[in-house]
Amino acid sequence: MLRTTEDAVEPSDVKRGIEVESRSIDYVPANERHAKLRSQGPFWFLVNFHFFTISIGFVGPAMGLSAGWTSTAGALGVLFGSLFMAFHGAQGPEMGLPQMIQSRAQFGYRGVIIALLATLFSFFGFNVVNVSLIMDGLHHVFGIQPIVVAIVAAVLGGVLAIYGHHAMHKAFTLAIILTIPLYAIVSIALAMGVGSAHAVPRAHLGFNWVAFISQFAIGASYNISVAPYISDYTRYLPKHTNRGKLILLISLGASLSAIWMIGLGAWMSQKLGASDALVALNQIGSAMLPGFGNLIVIVSVVGFVPVIALNTYSAMLTLLTGVDSFSKVNPTRGARIAAVFVISATLAVVNISLKGNGVALVNVFLAVLLYFLVPWTAVNLVDYFFVRKGKYAITHFFLPNGLYGAWNARGIGAYLIGFCAMVPFFFIVDTETEKEIFVGYFARLMHGIDIAWLVGLVVSAATYLFFSRSIDLKAERRVIAEIKHENHNVPTMI
Numbered sequence: 001m002l003r004t005t006e007d008a009v010e011p012s013d014v015k016r017g018i019e020v021e022s023r024s025i026d027y028v029p030a031n032e033r034h035a036k037l038r039s040q041g042p043f044w045f046l047v048n049f050h051f052f053t054i055s056i057g058f059v060g061p062a063m064g065l066s067a068g069w070t071s072t073a074g075a076l077g078v079l080f081g082s083l084f085m086a087f088h089g090a091q092g093p094e095m096g097l098p099q100m101i102q103s104r105a106q107f108g109y110r111g112v113i114i115a116l117l118a119t120l121f122s123f124f125g126f127n128v129v130n131v132s133l134i135m136d137g138l139h140h141v142f143g144i145q146p147i148v149v150a151i152v153a154a155v156l157g158g159v160l161a162i163y164g165h166h167a168m169h170k171a172f173t174l175a176i177i178l179t180i181p182l183y184a185i186v187s188i189a190l191a192m193g194v195g196s197a198h199a200v201p202r203a204h205l206g207f208n209w210v211a212f213i214s215q216f217a218i219g220a221s222y223n224i225s226v227a228p229y230i231s232d233y234t235r236y237l238p239k240h241t242n243r244g245k246l247i248l249l250i251s252l253g254a255s256l257s258a259i260w261m262i263g264l265g266a267w268m269s270q271k272l273g274a275s276d277a278l279v280a281l282n283q284i285g286s287a288m289l290p291g292f293g294n295l296i297v298i299v300s301v302v303g304f305v306p307v308i309a310l311n312t313y314s315a316m317l318t319l320l321t322g323v324d325s326f327s328k329v330n331p332t333r334g335a336r337i338a339a340v341f342v343i344s345a346t347l348a349v350v351n352i353s354l355k356g357n358g359v360a361l362v363n364v365f366l367a368v369l370l371y372f373l374v375p376w377t378a379v380n381l382v383d384y385f386f387v388r389k390g391k392y393a394i395t396h397f398f399l400p401n402g403l404y405g406a407w408n409a410r411g412i413g414a415y416l417i418g419f420c421a422m423v424p425f426f427f428i429v430d431t432e433t434e435k436e437i438f439v440g441y442f443a444r445l446m447h448g449i450d451i452a453w454l455v456g457l458v459v460s461a462a463t464y465l466f467f468s469r470s471i472d473l474k475a476e477r478r479v480i481a482e483i484k485h486e487n488h489n490v491p492t493m494i
Contacts, residue, residue, distance in 0.1 A: 025320050026331045027394060028096040028235050035236035037245060039169060040089075043233065044253035046176045047226065049183070050304045051137070051277035052130055053258055056366070057265020058275055059218055061202050063211035067263075067270035073212045074262035077219020078255050084377050085226040086251035087385070092234025093241040094390055098317045099231035101397050103376070106383045106411035106464070109325055109400045114412055116322045118372040119228035123315035124343065126225065127157070129365050130308055131351045134301055137278025141297050150351040157308030158344030161316060162337050165236055168309055175303035182296050186284050187264055190271065195284035199272040210448040214367075214427070217450050219262065221370035223254055227377045229314035315343045364437065367428050370453045375418035378460035379411050387468045393480045403479055410467035418460025425452035 060070030088099060095102055100119060104112045131153045135146035160171055189195065234246065265277065274280035278297050285293030316339040320329050329335055384390060396402035427443040427450040429436050443450060 025098055025101055025317055025324060025329070030096075030239060033093075033096070033236050033238050035165075035169070035234075037237060037241055037249065039173075040234065040237075040246060041249040041253040042176055043169060043172050044226075044250050045257045046172045046179075046303075047257075047307065047310065048222070048254055049176065049179060049257035049261060050307060051261075051281065051300050052133055052304070052307070053222070053261035054265035054268065054277040054280075055133060056218055056222060056258075057262040057267075058269045058277075060211055060215040060266060061205055061269035062275075063214060064205060064208055065211035065215060066205040066207065067266040069207050069212060070215055070266035070269075071259075071263040073215035074219040074266070075259045077216040077221075078223055078258040078262065080216075081220035081223030081225075082251040082255045084381065085223050085230050085254060086247040087381055088227045088377070089230040089234045089250045090243045090247055091384055091390075092231035093237040093239055093243075093246070095231075095392060095394060096235050096239070097231065097394070097397065098235065098314075098321065099228055100318050100321045102231065102384075102392070103380055103411075104325075104397050105388065105392055105404045106379050106408060107415070108405045108408035108411070109397075109402065111405075111407040111412050113322055113325055114415060115228075115376045116318050116325075118376055120315060120318045120322070121372060122225050122228055122369055123311045123318060124347065125365055125369065127308055127311045127315075127347050128350055128354065130304070130311070131347065132354060133277065134304065135351065137276055137297065138301065140276060140279050141282045141294070147352050150348050153305070153308060154344045154348035154351070156305045157312050157347075158340050160305060160309035161312035161340050161344075164313065164336070165233065168233075168306055168313065171306040171309070175306055178299050179303045182299055183260075183264070185288075186281060186296065187260070189284050189288055190264065190267055193271075195280075195287040196271050197287070199274075199283070202270050202273055205270055213449045213451070217370060217453055218366045219258070220453065221366045221373075222258060224373055224377060225366070225369050226254065227373065227380075229310070229317075232314050232317055233310075312340060312343055312347070316340050319343065364428060364430060367450070371419070371422055371426065371456065374422070374453045374456040375415040375460040378418065378457050379414050379464045382461045382464050383411070383468070386465065387471065388473065388476070391473075391477060391480060393476065393483055395483055396479070403476060410464060410471070414460050414464035414467055417463050418456045421459040422452040422456040425450065425455050427452065 057067075057070060057074060060073060061067065065073070091099070091102055100112065100116055103115050106112075107115055131150055134153055135149045138144045138149050139146050160168060230250065234241075234250075237246070265274075268274040268277070268280045268284075272280055272283060274283075278300060281296045281300060282293035285296040287293075316336060319339045319342070320331065320335060323329050324331075393403050396404055400406050424440040424442045426438050426440040427448050428438045429448070439448070440452070443452070
């Protein structure tokens with residue numbers, strides 16, 4: 001059912017306290033957009049400011065790369081990936097919609113399911129690895145049973161996701177206040193050699209191109225992986241938010257924290273021989289002051305709950321978008337809560353059943369994740385900035401037979417062609433066992449140098465740009481003009 005934004009406001013929506021968010025996959029009207037531009041930098045800083053990011057710094061040394069080269073490769077990759085995530089963020093204020101609802105313009109009302117599967121894999125997979133790392137770390141440090149950790153982490157993340165956007169922003173603010181001083185102390189202590197007295201440092205580390213390119217790709221993947229949900233958290237900004245400032249704040253926030261944490265992990269791995277971030281944090285803290293290591297671990301885990309909630313929240317939006325593409329969903333609080341419950345319960349079951357090293361999962365997961373997301377981000381950004389240039393008919397995102405069609409062959413074709421072009425360049429190896437999972441023909445010829453993501457990026461973008469020449473943009477803009485004429489306020493689905 002279509003209603004104008006004037007009709008869409010509920011009494012609870014105008015309150016500013018912490019309460020269960022009412023919006024899900026529907027449009028956020030102007031009078032509910034109370035988010036502040038200045039909050040975006042700290043929010044995206046903390047998204048990467050945690051021990052999971054530290055674990056990414058272990059990958060390079062595990063492949064023979066020195067801490068210095070690992071930090072350099074990771075920083076370059078992060079900066080590259082942040083360009084894509086930050087430009088996606090500009091779409092939120094402009095359209096007031098979740099990121100994956102917007103993708104219906106490129107893939108179609110039902111065809112978006114292809115992109116949704118890739119992004120759902122991203123959100124859910126991240127949380128599987130997140131919780132796995134917590135399970136490993138708390139078991140090693142405190143001896144807590146992994147099954148208990150899996151259930152508690154899934155429940156806490158789910159509860160915060162149910163409260164939604166505003167509550168998560170407040171949680172991230174609190175977490176950043178708690179964690180920055182502790183990680184600053186750990187970084188200084190590590191530089192001074194604290195905790196290395198009984199450690200076994202990694203020897204014979206240096207430079208090799210395979211490890212350098214792999215670390216670069218993982219750094220890029222880490223920030224590109226944020227792209228599918230970045231508009232989910234910028235759609236509450238006012239429509240006319242300064243695009244340049246928003247892109248800069250998002251990019252700086254996500255990059256600075258990731259560069260710091262990856263560098264910290266690299267030096268932990270080289271100097272301490274670390275392979276578990278929480279164990280390493282405990283080791284350094286305990287060497288400074290009895291019990292301080294335990295405090296660092298506890299605060300790190302508590303500060304990580306908002307990140308689990310972030311992925312749960314966006315997985316909820318993705319799941320509801322997928323269901324809505326085939327059977328109309330009424331985006332109520334009840335629908336949000338039910339979706340979060342399903343996702344959290346599944347997360348707990350998967351982590352309890354999963355057997356394997358959490359750190360080993362990081363490298364494989366991020367490599368595969370990059371392959372799935374690169375074609376989508378290329379298609380989405382090319383459409384927004386170069387083809388339609390931000391001009392969309394918002395109401396038609398909710399119409400199966402609307403302007404963008406049910407199945408859009410242009411976006412689907414560009415995604416599939418780009419993905420297939422990457423396959424011969426895939427390089428997926430378990431860094432723990434050095435066992436090959438999948439190595440493509442050209443990756444083997446290049447002795448393991450992974451440029452699959454670059455191939456996918458170029459091929460998908462070029463293919464979509466070519467296919468888009470047949471779009472009748474003048475006709476689309478006439479439809480948009482008619483909608484604005486008939487509705488002084490942009491209508492929304494509720």
